[in-house]
Amino acid sequence: MSRYCQLVIGPAGSGKSTYCDAIQKYGQAVGRTIDVVNLDPAAEYFSYDALADIKDLISIDDVMECDDLKLGPNGGLMFCMEHLSENFHWLRDSLGEVEDDYILFDCPGQIELYTHSPVMKLLVEELKNWNFRVCSVFLLDSQFLVDPFKYVSGMMCALSAMVNLEVASVNVLSKIDLLDKKSKKEIESFLSSSAKDFLLNSSKDSIAGKKFQKLTSTIASVVDNFSLVQYVPLNIKEEKSIDDLLIFIDNSIQYGEDIEHKENRAEDFEGDEMNRSLG
Numbered sequence: 001m002s003r004y005c006q007l008v009i010g011p012a013g014s015g016k017s018t019y020c021d022a023i024q025k026y027g028q029a030v031g032r033t034i035d036v037v038n039l040d041p042a043a044e045y046f047s048y049d050a051l052a053d054i055k056d057l058i059s060i061d062d063v064m065e066c067d068d069l070k071l072g073p074n075g076g077l078m079f080c081m082e083h084l085s086e087n088f089h090w091l092r093d094s095l096g097e098v099e100d101d102y103i104l105f106d107c108p109g110q111i112e113l114y115t116h117s118p119v120m121k122l123l124v125e126e127l128k129n130w131n132f133r134v135c136s137v138f139l140l141d142s143q144f145l146v147d148p149f150k151y152v153s154g155m156m157c158a159l160s161a162m163v164n165l166e167v168a169s170v171n172v173l174s175k176i177d178l179l180d181k182k183s184k185k186e187i188e189s190f191l192s193s194s195a196k197d198f199l200l201n202s203s204k205d206s207i208a209g210k211k212f213q214k215l216t217s218t219i220a221s222v223v224d225n226f227s228l229v230q231y232v233p234l235n236i237k238e239e240k241s242i243d244d245l246l247i248f249i250d251n252s253i254q255y256g257e258d259i260e261h262k263e264n265r266a267e268d269f270e271g272d273e274m275n276r277s278l279g
């Protein structure tokens, strides 16, 4: 039995919940069932239809109101996610056991969840045990790329999430529709050039001096040499852009190939049956 999922991760406000909603709606339009699970215990509102909601297990308000714990919003969130990791059976029961299901997990925006904490890694392991092929989809606001310093920091976050989670990873540049023409052109040229060229060109007028240039160049070389972080742009307002991205992600978890293979096998089987009954 094969099952497929995307762990939708990325910094706060990068567009994770909006992405889940758009992909689910796109699925409905093309006759494909894509379920979404909310794993953000602080999410008060989301516009997609949720197959499951972590708030049914634990909510951040309950944790913060607990006088014994004395936790603030970030500590409270980590507490909720650890509680989830001790109660994965809740998630397994909520998902059911459906063959070829395709699920998006809308995750919280606290970046330490993907870089320091073992919780998401434990979740990945558990999903694999339940026969899921997992792809992490790291969303980064495209505004980050317009500024080289933000770009380095975003790239490092994406990289440490990739290394920590050890699954197929796709990095998505979100909110492309908000960019003006000039920024869109800059992003296009960045996507078609190496990280090193982009960073050196963008920071050549920097007042930070030679040492900084050298550091920038070394970081970018690491990224380029190992093809570590590549970005796929997403304009959520354009169907073609969603389609292209979904094909890219599906390929990384072999979604289409498996289904096609099964359909071919089913057709072969029907053909054999027909030959047998004719013969």
Ligand SMILES: Nc1nc2c(ncn2[C@@H]2O[C@H](COP(=O)(O)OP(=O)(O)OP(=O)(O)O)[C@@H](O)[C@H]2O)c(=O)[nH]1
Pocket: 010, 011, 012, 013, 014, 015, 016, 017, 018, 019, 040, 043, 107, 108, 109, 110, 174, 175, 176, 177, 178, 235, 236
């Ligand atoms: N124009 C535009 N706005 C977007 C897009 N994606 C997200 N937004 C807006 O950006 C804000 C944050 O989006 P969310 O989807 O809530 O971001 P998030 O990553 O789920 O945020 P957290 O759950 O708080 O980490 C909202 O006001 C969205 O409407 C996009 O592709 N285009």
Ligand SMILES: [Mg+2]
Pocket: 016, 017, 018, 040, 043, 106, 107
């Ligand atoms: Mg969200």
